[in-house]
Amino acid sequence: MPCATPGWVKTSPGCWPVTPAPRCCPLPLANNHGATVPLSTLPLFAALQHSAQHLPPLAKRFQQNSQRAQQLTFHFGQSLLVDISRQQVCTTTLAQLCELARQLNLPKAIAGLFADNCFNPSEQRAVLHTALRMPAGAVLEHNGVNIIPAVHAELAKMRRFCQRVHNGDWRGYTGQPIKDVVNIGIGGSDLGPAMVCEALAPYCTTGIRAHFVSNIDPAHLATTLARLNPATTLFVASSKSFGTDETMSNAMAARQWLLNACGNPGLVQQHFVAVSTNQRKVVEFGIAAENMFEFWSWVGGRFSLWSAIGLPIALAIGFERFEELLAGAHAMDEHLRTMPFEQNIPVLLALLTVWNHNVLGHASEGVFPYSQLMHRFPAFLQQLNMESNGKSVTLSGEQVSSATGPIVWGDVGSNSQHAFFQLLHQGTAVVPAEFIGFVNSPYDFPAHRHKLLANMLAQAEALAFGKSAADVEAELRAEGLSEQSIAELLPSKVMPGNRPSTVILCKELTPHTLGSLIAMYEHKTFVQGVLWGVNSFDQWGVELGKKLASGLVDTLMGKTDAAAHDPATQQLVQQIFEWRK
Ligand SMILES: O=P(O)(O)OC[C@H]1O[C@H](O)[C@H](O)[C@@H](O)[C@@H]1O
Numbered sequence: 001m002p003c004a005t006p007g008w009v010k011t012s013p014g015c016w017p018v019t020p021a022p023r024c025c026p027l028p029l030a031n032n033h034g035a036t037v038p039l040s041t042l043p044l045f046a047a048l049q050h051s052a053q054h055l056p057p058l059a060k061r062f063q064q065n066s067q068r069a070q071q072l073t074f075h076f077g078q079s080l081l082v083d084i085s086r087q088q089v090c091t092t093t094l095a096q097l098c099e100l101a102r103q104l105n106l107p108k109a110i111a112g113l114f115a116d117n118c119f120n121p122s123e124q125r126a127v128l129h130t131a132l133r134m135p136a137g138a139v140l141e142h143n144g145v146n147i148i149p150a151v152h153a154e155l156a157k158m159r160r161f162c163q164r165v166h167n168g169d170w171r172g173y174t175g176q177p178i179k180d181v182v183n184i185g186i187g188g189s190d191l192g193p194a195m196v197c198e199a200l201a202p203y204c205t206t207g208i209r210a211h212f213v214s215n216i217d218p219a220h221l222a223t224t225l226a227r228l229n230p231a232t233t234l235f236v237a238s239s240k241s242f243g244t245d246e247t248m249s250n251a252m253a254a255r256q257w258l259l260n261a262c263g264n265p266g267l268v269q270q271h272f273v274a275v276s277t278n279q280r281k282v283v284e285f286g287i288a289a290e291n292m293f294e295f296w297s298w299v300g301g302r303f304s305l306w307s308a309i310g311l312p313i314a315l316a317i318g319f320e321r322f323e324e325l326l327a328g329a330h331a332m333d334e335h336l337r338t339m340p341f342e343q344n345i346p347v348l349l350a351l352l353t354v355w356n357h358n359v360l361g362h363a364s365e366g367v368f369p370y371s372q373l374m375h376r377f378p379a380f381l382q383q384l385n386m387e388s389n390g391k392s393v394t395l396s397g398e399q400v401s402s403a404t405g406p407i408v409w410g411d412v413g414s415n416s417q418h419a420f421f422q423l424l425h426q427g428t429a430v431v432p433a434e435f436i437g438f439v440n441s442p443y444d445f446p447a448h449r450h451k452l453l454a455n456m457l458a459q460a461e462a463l464a465f466g467k468s469a470a471d472v473e474a475e476l477r478a479e480g481l482s483e484q485s486i487a488e489l490l491p492s493k494v495m496p497g498n499r500p501s502t503v504i505l506c507k508e509l510t511p512h513t514l515g516s517l518i519a520m521y522e523h524k525t526f527v528q529g530v531l532w533g534v535n536s537f538d539q540w541g542v543e544l545g546k547k548l549a550s551g552l553v554d555t556l557m558g559k560t561d562a563a564a565h566d567p568a569t570q571q572l573v574q575q576i577f578e579w580r581k
Pocket residue numbers: 015186187188189238239240241242243244247301302387539542
C-alpha cells in the first residue's frame with residue numbers, strides 16, 4: 001500500500017475493520033526470500049521454452065525409456081510416493097528446472113524459511129509456521145528469542161484443555177459434559193481444521209463431535225445450532241485478528257443462543273473459548289483471557305492449522321493424534337530443508353507448475369483426491385495456493401513479467417469423472433491433474449476400494465495415452481458399423497492423450513500422512529512464490545470487497561442511500577428493496 005513517506009509502506013493487521021490504526025514501517029531494502037531477477041529473463045527459461053516446442057508424445061517417452069516410471073517416481077518415507085512420469089518432462093528438463101530454481105535463489109529462500117529469514121514485507125511480519133511443528137528441544141530464534149518453548153507451552157495448554165473436555169471435567173451450565181464443539185471462524189480459521197476433521201473422521205473417537213460455522217449466510221449457523229443442545233455445546237471462536245465480520249457476527253449470535261437457553265451471562269463463559277493473536281479483542285468480546293489459546297503474528301492464517309487454530313482437530317481426534325499430524329508435517333519440513341532439488345518433492349511439484357503454467361501455458365491445475373474423506377481438500381488448497389500466489393506485483397513492488405498463481409480447482413473422484421472430466425479428456429484447455437489416492441481404508445466394502453483406486457489409475461492412463469483414431473476405427477468396425485457411421489462417429493471418439501498428470505499415492509490416510517501431505521502443498525506454494533518473486537504471505541486483494549460490503553450493509557439497512565455506488569449496484573439494491581419481504 002502506498003504511504004506519504006517515500007520508500008515506506010502502510011501496514012495493517014490484515015483484517016477489516018483495521019485496528020489498531022495503520023502504521024508506517026520501513027520497506028525492507030532487499031527482498032530476502034524471493035527471486036532477485038524475473039524468471040522470464042533467465043536464458044535457461046528461454047531454453048526451456050525452446051525445448052517445449054518439440055515435446056515427444058508421452059507414449060513414445062515410455063516406449064523409449066523402460067525405466068521412466070521408476071526414474072520419475074519420488075518416495076517420501078515408506079508411505080507416500082509422487083509419480084510424475086506422466087508429466088511432459090524428462091530427467092534433462094527436470095535438471096534444467098532445478099538449475100532454474102537455484103538461479104532464482106531458492107536454496108537461500110528455503111534456508112531462510114527455517115531460520116527466521118523469510119519475511120512478509122507488506123504486513124511487516126515474519127513467516128515462521130514451520131516452528132509450530134518443531135520438536136520441543138529445537139531452537140528457532142525470532143528477534144533474539146527462542147520461540148519453540150512458547151509453541152510447546154501453548155500445545156501443553158491445548159493438551160490440558162482437551163483432557164478436561166474428554167474426561168468430562170469441563171462442564172456446561174447444567175453440569176453436563178461437553179458433547180459438541182462448534183468452530184466459528186472463516187478462511188484460514190476454518191478451512192484447515194474443517195478439512196482435517198473430515199479427512200480424519202475414522203480417528204474421531206473421543207466422543208466429541210466437531211462442527212464448523214463460517215458463512216455469514218444465517219443458514220449456516222441456524223442449521224448447525226438446530227442440531228445441538230446448548231447445555232452440552234462448546235464454541236471455539238477462532239480468528240487470528242478477532243475482527244473478521246463474519247466470525248464476530250456468528251460468535252455474537254451463538255452467544256445470544258446460549259444466553260437464551262441458560263439465562264445467565266455468567267454461565268456463558270463455560271461454553272466459549274477463543275483462538276486468536278489478539279487478546280485485547282478476545283477479552284472485549286467477553287471471553288476470559290485464561291480461556292484464550294494464543295498463536296502469533298508470524299503464523300499466516302492459511303498456514304495456521306498446526307497452531308491452536310487446530311484445537312477442534314485435537315478435540316475431535318485426541319491430542320496424541322494431533323501430535324502425529326504435526327510430526328508428519330515436520331517430517332516434510334525436514335525433507336524440504338535437506339533433500340537435493342532433484343529429489344525434493346515440494347520443489348519438484350512447484351517446478352512442474354512453472355513448467356506447465358509458465359512454459360506450456362496451461363492456466364489451471366486440477367486436484368482430485370480419490371477419497372470421499374478428502375472432500376474439503378480442494379477448497380483448502382484453493383485458499384492456500386490462490387490467496388498466496390494470486391499476485392501481480394513482485395516483492396519489490398514491480399509488475400510481474402510472467403504468469404503467477406494458476407487457478408486451482410478440483411473435487412473428489414470418482415464423482416468428478418461423472419461431472420467434468422469430459423473437458424479434461426477432450427476439451428480445448430489442458431488441465432494438469434494431481435490425483436491423490438490411498439491404498440488402505442478403515443471402511444468395509446473391499447470391492448469398493450479396488451474400484452476407487454482402479455478408477456484413479458484409469459483416469460491418469462487415459463489422460464496420458466488417450467485413444468488413437470486407428471484404435472477407435474478398429475473398435476467401431478468390430479461393432480459392425482457402416483462406413484458412414486464410422487466416419488461420423490470417429491472424430492468425437494478420438495482421445496488426444498498427452499495430458500499431464502501426477503499421481504500421489506499414500507499407504508493410508510493417517511494423521512501423520514495427512515500432516516505430510518498438507519505440508520507438502522504448503523511448501524509447493526512457498527516455492528512457487530519464491531520462483532515468481534511474489535509475497536506469498538499477504539492478501540491485500542480481499543480488503544476492498546470487505547470495505548464496500550460494510551458500506552452496503554448500511555445501504556441495505558436503509559441508513560444510507562445507494563447514490564455513492566455504481567449504476568449496476570444501485571439497480572440491484574433497488575431490486576432487493578422491491579423483492580424483500
Ligand atoms: O482469522 P481471521 O483474522 O478471522 O481471518 C480469516 C480470513 O480472513 C481474510 O479475509 C483473509 O483473506 C484470510 O486469509 C483469513 O484467513
